[in-house]
Amino acid sequence: MELAELIEKHIEYVDEARRTVRLPHEFVKHYLRRDDGGEGLPIVSSISQLPIVLPNGEILSGRGLDRRYGIIFRGAGRARRADLTTRGLLAAKGRPSHALPDR
8 A cells, every 4th residue: 555545544634725635745755754763653552441550550541642552541531549449430430339339
């Protein structure tokens, strides 16, 4: 597949009149030779709607891309360790937790 077609699968390029047009050849040529040294476009490996607890106990959460792990978070924001209970997660999702037994 040609590079311009691959880029256009993910980016819609429009002109001043808001019409969809092909990418300029100069842009595609530059993109092909681009070397950002790891600071350029990130590689996304997954999308998560819930916080992730790492083996060391660290909690990954928030909104947007975590470049270190390549995960896009689409959740409700930052999670605290105290919120990561069944009751807390149900409350965050707007679901009733009254049927859960107290511990």
